[in-house]
Structure formats: C-alpha cells, structure tokens
Amino acid sequence: MxxxxxxxxxxxxxxxxxxxxxxxxxxxxxxxxxxxxxxxxxxxxxxxxxxxxxxxxxxxxxxxxxxxxxxxxxxxxxxxxxxxxxxxxxxxxxxxxxxxxxxxxxxxxxxxxxxxxxxxxxxxxxxxxxxxxxxxxxxxxxxxxxxxxDALMFMVQDNLRVGLLTDHVPVNDVAKHLTEKLITQKIETINLSLKQDFKINKPKIAVLGLNPHAGDSGIIGNEEETVIKPTIKKLFEKGIFVFGPYPADGFFGSGQYEKFDVVIASYHDQGLIPFKTLSFGLGVNYTAGLNKIRTSPDHGTAYEIAGKGVADFGSFKEAVYLALDIFHARNEYVELTKDPLKTKEKK
The missing domain is CATH 3.40.718.10 (Isopropylmalate Dehydrogenase)
Structure with a gap:
C-alpha cells in the first residue's frame, strides 16, 4: 500500500x-x-x-x-x-x-x-x-x-450524502428518464460505493419521490406508484436496504436524512439545494461508479470574485481529503474482499 x-x-x-x-x-x-x-x-x-x-x-x-x-x-x-x-x-x-x-x-x-x-x-x-x-x-x-x-453525481460532506438519479437533465425531461433500469443502476452503484468507498457494510438508502408529497398515492403524479416504488421493492428483495419514496419537501428540514447513509434525489435541484444549504461551503462532488476516483469542489468558476484573492478554498481542500480517503478505503476493500476471514473480523 x-x-x-x-x-x-x-x-x-x-x-x-x-x-x-x-x-x-x-x-x-x-x-x-x-x-x-x-x-x-x-x-x-x-x-x-x-x-x-x-x-x-x-x-x-x-x-x-x-x-x-x-x-x-x-x-x-x-x-x-x-x-x-x-x-x-x-x-x-x-x-x-x-x-x-x-x-x-x-x-x-x-x-x-x-x-x-x-x-x-x-x-x-x-x-x-x-x-x-x-x-x-x-x-x-x-x-x-x-x-x-456508471457515473453518478454523489455530493458528500461528512455524513451528509446525496446522490442523484438524474443530474444535468431539463426538469421537463426528468420523468421520462426515471425508468426501472436507471433507478436500479443508480441505486446499485450507490450501494456498492458506500461499501467500497465509505466503509459502510450495510448501507441504508433513502429515495425521494419525484412529485410533491411523493405523488400522494397517485393524486399528484403517478411515477412513484408505477416506477419508483416497484423498483425499490425489487431492490429490497435483493438485499439492498433501500426505502421510500419519501416526500422531498420536509425530508431535510425535519432531520429525517440523518437516519440514512445516503439520500437519493430524483433530479438535480431537489438534491443539491438542501445539500448546499446544509454543507456550509464544504461540500464535495464525488463521481461514484467509476473504476477511478474523481472529486471536485461543489462550486463553479465564481467569475465575480476571480483574481481578488477572496475565494474560499474549503470545498476544494475537502475534495482533496475525500479523494485520499476513498483511495485508502478502496485499497482496504480490495484487501478485505480477497480474504473473507478479514472481512468477518472487520464486521
């Protein structure tokens, strides 16, 4: 090592x-x-x-x-x-x-x-x-x-983790992207990442609904009933601890997110607005699902302050820290999965 x-x-x-x-x-x-x-x-x-x-x-x-x-x-x-x-x-x-x-x-x-x-x-x-x-x-x-x-945008700040089912997709196209195949792929990717990259043996995953009130049993949209719930049920039966869909509006404000290892949002702003509000400028964008490790700060170019020497570097520094942590975690995961006895000891 x-x-x-x-x-x-x-x-x-x-x-x-x-x-x-x-x-x-x-x-x-x-x-x-x-x-x-x-x-x-x-x-x-x-x-x-x-x-x-x-x-x-x-x-x-x-x-x-x-x-x-x-x-x-x-x-x-x-x-x-x-x-x-x-x-x-x-x-x-x-x-x-x-x-x-x-x-x-x-x-x-x-x-x-x-x-x-x-x-x-x-x-x-x-x-x-x-x-x-x-x-x-x-x-x-x-x-x-x-x-x-199977790249997945995964926002991280300590124990606050938010993954996205869709990322840079126009809002009016989100619903058509939410297929059983996509949801399965993204949740399986995040489940593996939590195990190999964050050393969480049995991740608990929360999925947010697409519509207000998670569709209110089909009254405000039916994607939850027709696609999201059935897919979550199949994944749970396969041994992945995934729950939901939960109404998105009060999920973070009530602190409910703290009961889970990751929250998966249906679309970009549904996940990133609460994440950036709670991460206090120290959030990191991690690309889960790749065979290599990539992180970045959770902010943009900030032209309005460029060259003035006043930029906050906290998010970039955290991005370096997270990349190093994941590098060590992946190496450890490879060693543990090579030797089942070590895996049992770890548990």
Missing amino acids: KKAENIIVGISIGDLNGIGSEVILKTFEDTRMLELCTPVIFANVKIVSFIKRNLNSEVALHGIDRIDQLIKGKINVLNVWREGVDINFGQNDETVGKYAIKSFMAATAALKDGLVDVLVTAPINKYNIQSDEFKFPGHTDYLDKELSG
Missing part, C-alpha cells in the same frame, strides 16, 4: 479566468498537505506562476514536462501546453475554455493510465468548453465515457 506522500493527486486547472487556480494554490499553501499526497497540476508552470504572483501566494512550484519528473512532497505543475494564454479574471473566454479542457483531458488520460492515483477537478464553465473535440455537458459525462463506468 502506498505511503501518504506517494499518493499522486492529479489536478485539472479549470477555467483560468475563474477561482480554480486560487483555491488550488491556497489549499497547498499549507505544507502539511504535502505530507498527505503529492499534487500534479495539469497546466503550464508560467501561467500558474503568473496567477500565483497576482494572488501574492508564496507557494513553491516545480515545473515538469513528464509525470516521471515529479518530485514527491512538492507542488508539481505538468506543462500540458507551452504557449502563453491571456488571463482576464472574471471573463467568459472560449480560448480559456479550450485550455481548461486540455488540462482536464490530459489529467484524465493520466488517471486512466495509472500515472496519477486520483483526480481532483477545478471548476469549468460549461458554456465555453464546447468544441468539435469536446461535446460533453461537463466533467462527469466525459469521465463516464473514458473510465467505462
């Missing part, structure tokens, strides 16, 4: 005009972080140095051209490109978007090839990244394709 400082954390730089670079640099200004891992920022060392000077940061950067040149315990910047890029903090710029994707694709390739152990992605702008080379709504869809998984 790898020693802490030998765990290589690949970091995609995100939108250079946003706060991504700032939260990365602030995270690693604390040199104790370098005792936990070795970061590799996929970008260009001259550009990261420019941003560092703009922010009056004192972190020491080590530029490299190949991963095998990295120095453990240093902040390595891998030169993904050589040319200069005009940085205009707070501006939506298609050229900057292309470099965000260059960084992300290079970091993903390194993750796929085992050159980095985990990936932490800084925020991108979904509007300026589109091109003939990259036609995905965001990070998750591309990772799902490259890492052959």
Whole structure:
C-alpha cells in the first residue's frame, strides 16, 4: 500500500479566468498537505506562476514536462501546453475554455493510465468548453465515457450524502428518464460505493419521490406508484436496504436524512439545494461508479470574485481529503474482499 506522500493527486486547472487556480494554490499553501499526497497540476508552470504572483501566494512550484519528473512532497505543475494564454479574471473566454479542457483531458488520460492515483477537478464553465473535440455537458459525462463506468453525481460532506438519479437533465425531461433500469443502476452503484468507498457494510438508502408529497398515492403524479416504488421493492428483495419514496419537501428540514447513509434525489435541484444549504461551503462532488476516483469542489468558476484573492478554498481542500480517503478505503476493500476471514473480523 502506498505511503501518504506517494499518493499522486492529479489536478485539472479549470477555467483560468475563474477561482480554480486560487483555491488550488491556497489549499497547498499549507505544507502539511504535502505530507498527505503529492499534487500534479495539469497546466503550464508560467501561467500558474503568473496567477500565483497576482494572488501574492508564496507557494513553491516545480515545473515538469513528464509525470516521471515529479518530485514527491512538492507542488508539481505538468506543462500540458507551452504557449502563453491571456488571463482576464472574471471573463467568459472560449480560448480559456479550450485550455481548461486540455488540462482536464490530459489529467484524465493520466488517471486512466495509472500515472496519477486520483483526480481532483477545478471548476469549468460549461458554456465555453464546447468544441468539435469536446461535446460533453461537463466533467462527469466525459469521465463516464473514458473510465467505462456508471457515473453518478454523489455530493458528500461528512455524513451528509446525496446522490442523484438524474443530474444535468431539463426538469421537463426528468420523468421520462426515471425508468426501472436507471433507478436500479443508480441505486446499485450507490450501494456498492458506500461499501467500497465509505466503509459502510450495510448501507441504508433513502429515495425521494419525484412529485410533491411523493405523488400522494397517485393524486399528484403517478411515477412513484408505477416506477419508483416497484423498483425499490425489487431492490429490497435483493438485499439492498433501500426505502421510500419519501416526500422531498420536509425530508431535510425535519432531520429525517440523518437516519440514512445516503439520500437519493430524483433530479438535480431537489438534491443539491438542501445539500448546499446544509454543507456550509464544504461540500464535495464525488463521481461514484467509476473504476477511478474523481472529486471536485461543489462550486463553479465564481467569475465575480476571480483574481481578488477572496475565494474560499474549503470545498476544494475537502475534495482533496475525500479523494485520499476513498483511495485508502478502496485499497482496504480490495484487501478485505480477497480474504473473507478479514472481512468477518472487520464486521
């Protein structure tokens, strides 16, 4: 098993005009972080140095051209490109978007090839990244394709965990996406993730209804009666401890979520509004269901404060911590499942 400082954390730089670079640099200004891992920022060392000077940061950067040149315990910047890029903090710029994707694709390739152990992605702008080379709504869809998984957006802050049945889907299309196949796939993915990534042997899973009052027995929509309930019943009979569907409106406010290891929402805002309200800026977006580990902060580019040195780096730092925790948990899970006797002892 790898020693802490030998765990290589690949970091995609995100939108250079946003706060991504700032939260990365602030995270690693604390040199104790370098005792936990070795970061590799996929970008260009001259550009990261420019941003560092703009922010009056004192972190020491080590530029490299190949991963095998990295120095453990240093902040390595891998030169993904050589040319200069005009940085205009707070501006939506298609050229900057292309470099965000260059960084992300290079970091993903390194993750796929085992050159980095985990990936932490800084925020991108979904509007300026589109091109003939990259036609995905965001990070998750591309990772799902490259890492052959059943990607699921999984928001985490300590024991508060929220998974999504659908993520970047227009609200008027959500109902048609909620099929037995999709619900089964997502719940099985989250159940396995809780076991291998969070060391929870018998996860308790709550599912929220799609409609107000979870449909009120079919009075306010029938998706709960026709699809969600029957699927939950089949999964429960297979040995997965899944319950619901519960009315979404009072589930978090009443504290009912605390009785479960994860809450699964039907659509994006149903899950993320209460999550972000309760996580106090320390939430992490984890992509469950992949054969590799990827996390990110739960915020966007925040153009309005970019370059001002005032960005809160708490969520990004937590994203690094969670990636490392899951890396250790997965290694432990593999060892335990190799040896059934150890598994029994663990229980």
